[in-house]
Amino acid sequence: MPRKWSSTLLCTALLATLGVAHAAGEDALPGAKPRSMQEILDASKPGDWRTPDAKNLIYLDLDSGRVLIELAPAFAPAHVANIRALAKNGYWNGMSVNRSQDNFVVQWGDPAQEDKDRKPLGRGTKAKLPAEFARKAQGLAFDKLPDVDGWAPEVGFVGGFPAGRDPAADTAWLAHCYGAVGAGRDVAADSSNGTELYVVTGQSPRQLDRNITVVGRVLQGMELLSVLPRGTGPLGFYEQPSQRVPIKSIRLASELPKKERTSIEVLRTDTPLFNELVEARRNRRDEWYKHMAGHIDLCNVPLPTRAPPAKPVAEPKAKAKAKAKPRSARAGRAGSTSRK
Amino acid sequence: MPRKWSSTLLCTALLATLGVAHAAGEDALPGAKPRSMQEILDASKPGDWRTPDAKNLIYLDLDSGRVLIELAPAFAPAHVANIRALAKNGYWNGMSVNRSQDNFVVQWGDPAQEDKDRKPLGRGTKAKLPAEFARKAQGLAFDKLPDVDGWAPEVGFVGGFPAGRDPAADTAWLAHCYGAVGAGRDVAADSSNGTELYVVTGQSPRQLDRNITVVGRVLQGMELLSVLPRGTGPLGFYEQPSQRVPIKSIRLASELPKKERTSIEVLRTDTPLFNELVEARRNRRDEWYKHMAGHIDLCNVPLPTRAPPAKPVAEPKAKAKAKAKPRSARAGRAGSTSRK
Numbered sequence: 001m002p003r004k005w006s007s008t009l010l011c012t013a014l015l016a017t018l019g020v021a022h023a024a025g026e027d028a029l030p031g032a033k034p035r036s037m038q039e040i041l042d043a044s045k046p047g048d049w050r051t052p053d054a055k056n057l058i059y060l061d062l063d064s065g066r067v068l069i070e071l072a073p074a075f076a077p078a079h080v081a082n083i084r085a086l087a088k089n090g091y092w093n094g095m096s097v098n099r100s101q102d103n104f105v106v107q108w109g110d111p112a113q114e115d116k117d118r119k120p121l122g123r124g125t126k127a128k129l130p131a132e133f134a135r136k137a138q139g140l141a142f143d144k145l146p147d148v149d150g151w152a153p154e155v156g157f158v159g160g161f162p163a164g165r166d167p168a169a170d171t172a173w174l175a176h177c178y179g180a181v182g183a184g185r186d187v188a189a190d191s192s193n194g195t196e197l198y199v200v201t202g203q204s205p206r207q208l209d210r211n212i213t214v215v216g217r218v219l220q221g222m223e224l225l226s227v228l229p230r231g232t233g234p235l236g237f238y239e240q241p242s243q244r245v246p247i248k249s250i251r252l253a254s255e256l257p258k259k260e261r262t263s264i265e266v267l268r269t270d271t272p273l274f275n276e277l278v279e280a281r282r283n284r285r286d287e288w289y290k291h292m293a294g295h296i297d298l299c300n301v302p303l304p305t306r307a308p309p310a311k312p313v314a315e316p317k318a319k320a321k322a323k324a325k326p327r328s329a330r331a332g333r334a335g336s337t338s339r340k
Numbered sequence: 341m342p343r344k345w346s347s348t349l350l351c352t353a354l355l356a357t358l359g360v361a362h363a364a365g366e367d368a369l370p371g372a373k374p375r376s377m378q379e380i381l382d383a384s385k386p387g388d389w390r391t392p393d394a395k396n397l398i399y400l401d402l403d404s405g406r407v408l409i410e411l412a413p414a415f416a417p418a419h420v421a422n423i424r425a426l427a428k429n430g431y432w433n434g435m436s437v438n439r440s441q442d443n444f445v446v447q448w449g450d451p452a453q454e455d456k457d458r459k460p461l462g463r464g465t466k467a468k469l470p471a472e473f474a475r476k477a478q479g480l481a482f483d484k485l486p487d488v489d490g491w492a493p494e495v496g497f498v499g500g501f502p503a504g505r506d507p508a509a510d511t512a513w514l515a516h517c518y519g520a521v522g523a524g525r526d527v528a529a530d531s532s533n534g535t536e537l538y539v540v541t542g543q544s545p546r547q548l549d550r551n552i553t554v555v556g557r558v559l560q561g562m563e564l565l566s567v568l569p570r571g572t573g574p575l576g577f578y579e580q581p582s583q584r585v586p587i588k589s590i591r592l593a594s595e596l597p598k599k600e601r602t603s604i605e606v607l608r609t610d611t612p613l614f615n616e617l618v619e620a621r622r623n624r625r626d627e628w629y630k631h632m633a634g635h636i637d638l639c640n641v642p643l644p645t646r647a648p649p650a651k652p653v654a655e656p657k658a659k660a661k662a663k664a665k666p667r668s669a670r671a672g673r674a675g676s677t678s679r680k
Contacts, residue, residue: 102519102563133630148490178443178543187628203518203542203626203639207624212630223570230563284547288527290473291550295490299543327403 016254034285040277041267041304048273049265049306050160052219056080057253059262060221062097063246067221068264069181073163074140075174076132079183082125082194083215093196094245100228100237103202107184108247109195121195131189132213134173136163142172143270145278148293151175151206155298157269161217162298163211166259172213177204177299179222183213201226204299219266219305234279245333267304277302356571357382374625381607381644382618388613389605389646390500392559395418395595398427399602400561402437403586406602407561409521412501414480416472416512416555419523422465422534423555427592429462436584440568441576443542447524449535461535471529472553474513477505482512483610485618487635491515491546495638497609501557502638514554517544517639519562523553541566544639548568559606559645607644617642 023117035043052070052108060067073080086092092108112118144156152164155175159163162175177200184196192213199218200266218225228245231238238244253261268274282296375383392410400407413420423480426432432448436473439447452458461467482505484496485673492504501516514520517540524536540557558565570584571578578584593601608614 059439102566132632148488150488150490150637151633189630204341204637205640207621207633207636207640209630209633211629226442227567227569229567289547289551290471290529293491293547293549297544297546300547302455 028202034280034283035276036286037277037280037302040273040280043268044273044307046135047280048268049269049308050268051265051308055084055252056259057214057261057264058083058216059249059251059253061248061250062224063248064224066262067224068219068262069216070160070219071216071265072159072174072214073250074196075135075161075163075172076157076183076213078129078131079125079192079194079213079215082129083123083197084252085124086121086194087250090214090249090251091119091122091125092247092250095119095247097225097247098231098244099198099229099235099237100201100230100245102230104200104205104236105198106201106225106228107196107198109197111186111241111244121193125193127193128215129183129190131185131192132173132209133189136174137167137170140250141173141251141270143274145298145301147297148281149298150187151209157301160266162301162303164298171210173210174217175212175298176200176206176208177217178202179218180214182208182215185212185213196248199225204297206299206335219264220262263308265306265308269303269308277304308313346448357632371386371396373618373622374623376626377617377620377642380620384613386649388606388608388611391605392646394594394601395424396556397559397604398423399591399593399596399600401563401587401588401590403588404564405561407564408559408602408604409556409558410500410559410606412499412514412554414499415475415501415512415552416523417501418466419472419532419534419553419555420470422461422469423537426461426534427466427590428595429465429582429590430591430635431459431462432464432587432590435459435587437568437587438571438584439523439538439575439577440555440570440585442570444540444545446541446565446568447536447538449524449537450579451584461533465533467533467554468522469533470587471525471532473529473550474511476510477507477510479609480512483614483637484531485641486637487622489638489676497614497641500606500609500643502643506559511550513550515544515638516540516546516548516554516555518542519558521556521558523555524549539565541579544637555660558566558617559604560602593612603648605646605648607646609643617644627654 004292033212056071058069058071060069071080071083095108097106097108099105101143102189103279110118140158142156142158142163144154145157149155149164152175152312153167154165156163156165163172164173164175182198183192183194184198185192194215196213229243231243233239233302259322278296278301281300281302283292283294285292372567381415396411396413398409400410400422404421409444411420411423435448435450437446437448438451439445450458470588477677480498484494487495489495489504493507495507496503502517503512504515505512516522522538523532523534524538525532534555537555551600569583570576571583573579618636618641621640621642623632623634645648
């Protein structure tokens with residue numbers, strides 16, 4: 001939120017907000033000085049990052065670019081199986097984003113209004129799926145945040161996904177944070193089939209948690225979805241077919257030759273480094289901040305991604321390092337780009 | 341999140357989400373049946389609505405339409421005074437939105453990078469303003485939510501603005517919810533002058549609360565700001581001047597002849613009706629919801645606006661009523677349109 005964005009005081013506020021803050025100007029012992037988010041990321045080791053399984057990675061290709069979605073079979077196995085089959089069948093190719101509602105969601109699928117006009121789901125798919133709103137918490141590695149949350153007894157991360165947990169009921173579920181991908185349904189809990197998918201583009205609508213099946217989240221490309229013109233029909237549906245946003249294709253990464261895949265690494269959420277990063281955002285220590293929040297909301301925790309660093313094959317060590325560094329700077333929220 | 345959006349089961353989820361839900365199918369006594377948000381709004385009396393003071397209403401006119409911003413002199417009197425003077429001077433007319441960062445903010449002001457190139461603020465303005473991050477809570481009518489919040493000891497509403505309060509410190513402040521308008525600053529707390537304004541377009545960045553001066557909030561037209569293409573420069577600044585979004589004008593409503601003003605009413609936040617509406621969203625009772633949240637986040641509370649109902653001057657009573665009703669349906673978040 002800088003007033004002058006090219007002065008020497010440039011952008012401290014937002015550099016801080018983005019975790020690329022100056023080091024804190026504190027008088028603490030050198031060893032005790034908290035690191036900024038950028039310093040933490042720069043110090044990350046290869047093991048702090050993970051490469052999403054290509055079988056869980058969906059490419060939504062629009063005219064404006066590619067959106068990367070990671071599926072969550074640990075929470076929605078039946079939906080994920082259907083979505084994989086639908087992608088293999090090319091089900092969505094040539095369909096469209098039909099809805100963009102401000103401060104809420106975008107949604108795509110078959111725009112046909114009558115069942116008889118709808119495209120067949122194709123082979124390997126199921127017409128009917130169970131509700132997968134929550135699952136047993138037992139046996140699930142849950143990296144709990146210490147921060148209070150009004151929507152869930154506990155919040156944290158499961159394999160990189162923001163999640164809620166109720167120890168008393170032994171349930172866990174994926175949270176509707178920015179970038180969450182869910183499966184639209186009718187009134188019946190088991191009325192979703194994975195063909196109509198929505199993505200959260202607004203203030204986290206956590207009231208949907210435990211009410212609908214979340215199938216994954218956007219890792220990269222949110223800025224392609226969040227800018228789609230808001231539909232002027234009820235619920236943000238586009239009133240004219242010509243307003244719909246064409247989908248070139250939705251494909252499973254594992255179905256594509258390697259050279260057509262988009263390389264991406266995601267910061268692990270089960271490491272000491274991640275905990276340090278969360279703390280750097282919970283209490284911002286750079287000089288721009290005058291008040292430390294002492295808190296972070298589940299949906300404000302950054303989930304950085306990056307292009308995999310170049311491998312230092314036959315290159316001199318120093319050169320390889322210099323190459324890798326700038327590419328590790330993809331700090332930001334789900335779906336952020338390297339420019340954020 | 342309907343799978344089929346034109347079936348008889350149409351859109352129940354989102355109609356509910358939007359507060360236009362079907363009545364709950366419960367077996368409670370008729371008198372005890374909770375009303376939906378739409379039913380509550382339909383039952384509102386003229387006294388449940390307020391008309392913003394034209395001296396606190398700013399029109400940001402873009403090529404795509406008009407954004408209405410309500411200023412908050414109770415929290416930022418010095419900034420509001422400067423903003424009023426800047427608007428009277430036509431300071432921003434012909435300037436541009438220079439920044440759009442995904443899931444965070446848009447920002448406008450003078451794009452000049454050097455102090456010497458910057459436009460003079462003009463008469464009646466101050467070059468330097470005090471930090472107005474928080475104010476004394478004593479004497480402030482604060483309509484408290486019972487819901488827990490991690491960022492503030494207490495949250496609620498002050499004259500229609502989402503706010504936080506710390507009774508121990510006797511302070512209150514405006515919260516960075518979707519649509520909040522703030523004054524960019526440099527590192528020094530008192531380095532904002534109200535010329536660089538930002539609007540929250542993403543997940544509420546509440547870590548900014550008590551760290552920067554919030555000057556108001558968008559009442560209407562958020563969908564014009566939230567879709568602006570994300571800038572590809574650092575912090576979402578547009579890299580090319582040609583990418584900047586022109587501002588036709590920013591004017592104070594009170595400076596315009598009445599016929600050029602946009603009529604708007606805002607639901608009051610200090611009424612029993614508003615409390616009922618919040619409860620209808622805290623616990624959604626329509627049949628689509630299988631799990632009631634029992635909670636609402638400050639930044640998820642809808643703040644409905646509407647065009648003032650037509651006055652039944654010489655018309656038959658029934659006709660006037662029929663006219664007025666559909667226009668009272670502008671339910672939704674800050675900045676929502678009647679289509680939401």
